[in-house]
Amino acid sequence: MAYQNITGSLTPADIQEIKAAFAIIQxxxxxxxxxxxxxxxxxxxxxxxxxxxxxxTA
Structure with missing residues (x-):
C-alpha cells in the first residue's frame, strides 16, 4: 500500500554517498x-x- 502523503527522491550522487557510508560502517x-x-x-x-x-522476575 503506497502512502499518498510521503514523497522522496535520491539523486545518483546521493545513492553513491549512502553506499559509501554503508561500506565504511561494514x-x-x-x-x-x-x-x-x-x-x-x-x-x-x-x-x-x-x-x-x-x-x-527482576
Whole structure:
C-alpha cells in the first residue's frame, strides 16, 4: 500500500554517498555476522509478554 502523503527522491550522487557510508560502517564493524533465516527465527523475540515476565522476575 503506497502512502499518498510521503514523497522522496535520491539523486545518483546521493545513492553513491549512502553506499559509501554503508561500506565504511561494514569496514568499521568486521565482527558482524550474517544470520540465516533459520537462525533469525530462533532468536529471542521481545514481545509485551516476554518484557512483562522479565520485569516481574527482576
Amino acid at each position: 569496514a568499521k564493524l568486521p565482527f558482524l555476522v550474517t544470520l540465516s533465516v533459520e537462525k533469525r527465527r530462533k532468536l529471542f523475540k521481545a514481545t509485551a509478554t516476554s518484557a512483562h515476565k522479565s520485569l516481574s
